[in-house]
Amino acid sequence: MVLVVSELVTYALRHAGGTFALALAAHPDSIEVAVHDTSPQTPRMCTPDLNGGTGGFGWPMVNRLARATSVTRWPSGSKTVRAVLPR
Template sequence: MIITSADADIGAARRATSEFVAHSGATASVDDVVLVVSELVTNAVRHTVGWWRLKVQVRSRGLVVDVEDSSWVPPALRRPGSDAVGGRGWGIVQHLADDVEVFENSGGKTVRASWGRSQPR
């Protein structure tokens, strides 16, 4: 599944992700994945100028969420005050995903969150 800033907003990204994950056969929690997508896309909207692209896919090793945007500046953990509205998203992403990576691409950066497949018992 691929969604871009040209054809969707944050709410549409959440809804499409929920639908995709629910029917994908992935073992990751739909709620966890949707919250991670919400945080990553929101960060792309708030902290970059230009486009963003969301790609959610099931691979042999699990579920992968890529959010690409037009900035080369990596996400950073902030310490919000107790009454602050923002500043918690990057910590949420790191807590909910099994693995998080950030790497440069040709037009900015990609933030990748992934969840592995559970092993058969």
């Protein structure tokens, strides 16, 4: 869970200029991590950059660790990225 939170918050910091909100919710069989930020740019799968240092590792890793991921885009242009992890 800590790794998923770190990746989602880092994404928000890099692409939304540091304006974000983190919410965690515990359910009987899962934990939900939600990060809301002001950027319309959504995470995407891409080939990790092994030489240039531009990243590309975080979103694939989050998707492998989570049971489910989703991105909700809001009319304001902001978004919420969610990951549900087994508890």
